Amino acid sequence: MTLSKLQDGKVSMWQYNHMLALGKKMRSGNFTYQIANAGQGIDHKATKFEQIR
DSSP states (O other), rough: EHHHEEEEEEEEEEEEEEEEEETTEEEEEEEEEEETTTTTEEOOOOEEOOOOO
């Protein structure tokens, strides 16, 4: 899953890898990122997402 944000004409991106989806919840094992004017890298911590309304 890839998320991006456009701010002041510059794009920052986060790519979440090894996604697992169960119902209204998703989990990613790690993610890579590229942030405008701040650098890029990989983070090996898990991230959890939950659908809200």
